[in-house]
Amino acid sequence: MLLIDTFILALKNIWSNKMRTILTMLGIIIGVTAVIVIVGLGNGMTESVRESFSSMGINSMSVSIWGRGSSRNATVEYMYQVVEDNRQYLSAISPNVQIGSQVVKEGRDVYRYTGVYGVNEDYISMANYTIADGRGLQYMDIKENKYVCVIGDYLAREAFNGNAVGEDIKVGSYRFRIVGVLSPKSNDPELQEGGEDDRIYVPYTVALRINQKSIVDTYTVIMADENYANQAKAAVENALYAIYEDEDAYYVYSMSELLEQMNQTISMVVMVLTLIAGISLLVGGIGIMNIMLVSVSERTREIGIRKAMGARETTILFQFVVEAGTTSALGGLIGILLGYSLSAAATAAVPLIMPGEAVTINPGTTAVLVSFGISVGIGVIFGFLPARRAARLNPIEALRYE
Structure with a gap:
């Protein structure tokens, strides 16, 4: 019950600062979108190469x-x-x-x-x-x-x-x-x-x-x-x-030997590009930590009142960690939707840009789940420091905060 109430409270706080939340999530959105499109492109190129080699005869x-x-x-x-x-x-x-x-x-x-x-x-x-x-x-x-x-x-x-x-x-x-x-x-x-x-x-x-x-x-x-x-x-x-x-x-x-070499090359390029795209997720995590520190400062008096009424440190910590995780999770979901949309658009655009070429950009379920999990994990990790700061506030000093 505590988790549901905390989640609802987190959504209310996010909704009350919509523009700030969107700007905060931007790094996560870009990172997840880039990872999904890059992995999808790698999968599509690998499948396209395999089909080409199959027509020539892998054997x-x-x-x-x-x-x-x-x-x-x-x-x-x-x-x-x-x-x-x-x-x-x-x-x-x-x-x-x-x-x-x-x-x-x-x-x-x-x-x-x-x-x-x-x-x-x-x-x-x-x-x-x-x-x-x-x-x-x-x-x-x-x-x-x-x-x-x-x-x-x-x-x-x-x-x-x-x-x-x-x-x-x-x-x-x-x-x-x-x-x-x-x-x-x-x-x-x-x-x-x-x-x-x-x-x-x-x-x-x-x-x-x-x-x-x-x-x-x-x-x-x-x-x-x-x-x-x-x-x-x-x-x-x-x-x-x-x-x-x-x-x-x-x-x-x-x-078959040539196919294996080409697949290894594609995998290496995709891995490098994915790591570069992952920098956006790191930047997004820093943005979440920054905005959560601001949120703690803005809500110091609220935290003091809750602690004065008996709220434990773990409850305050849990509230801010859930809020940070929710923010990054929403950014991850938007990134997934945007990634799939761009993948579909790119799949349709490739034959128009390069006649005769057909590559199906399909990121796959694993890439989507991993990128979403990383986005949520980044939110929780980078939100932990501001949450701990909020949980350790002295209630008397917090109540005096203007």
Whole structure:
């Protein structure tokens, strides 16, 4: 009953000094709002990165080979055998040969951002594509160096109005027959130009011929189980070391490893920004202590009367601590509401400011509860000193106070 009466009394005192209370709570409001928005942004960026990596395949590895002047080379057949010998860790592999030539349709329309890659017959499924029309690349296309290709949804719609199979398209001065069209990975047309739906895949043997190269220096490897990413990476590295006997001759990295590094970077940035935002909470606590000291001075006579009528020190202490806690709690609640409002507004604004980007700013329940708890805790801690001062006032001196 004492707690309820004290809480009601605290609300009355706060209400009687509305403007002063709002100014006092401002530091708490700004701090809680900033923490919620920053944590929400961090969560949104982490989720967005995870979704991006999921579309590329978290279970994939990229292998780059430089050779460092070695007389021996890791051939395609050797890399295939590496996968075959490590089936418990590796499930598929494809050479990846990029062609830098411009893409032209009928000598008129030029598609400057279209990526052209030489791959094998397994790459389409490895990259989580599905065939929407026609067929994918086949083993005989690779073996016989056929000038055929599979194109992405964006190019099929933009260049051929959705009827691409059987048509020809030029990559530089080389003409390719389109044998298949891929299903789109993105539903947003603005995301497709230059993206994963704006691609051309040709037999890697043809890509080597166009680039006038005889050795493949980049591979995409799929792990059998991403939980064994370290073992899968070690299997590939050991096989390459056996060829080159030089760790600087190649580089192997997994998408899951890259994802973890990016998440750690985001978490570190969010933590630093949250600590900076926490300074506002500290400033808010100092403001609460300052205003409570003023309140004690203003209500000295009231405190004297209450103590003269038998109020104990603990009762006076409890009253002022509850008032300080209530003030900071109200500031925390307003900060939470403002934080959620700004988060929702930012979520809607991001696609408008950066077309093609979509980040859901969601602070999560834990961040909200922690920030609210800290705001209340700061009010109680910084309100304790003025409350103790009020509780220790001499009732006779307090009654004489003017």
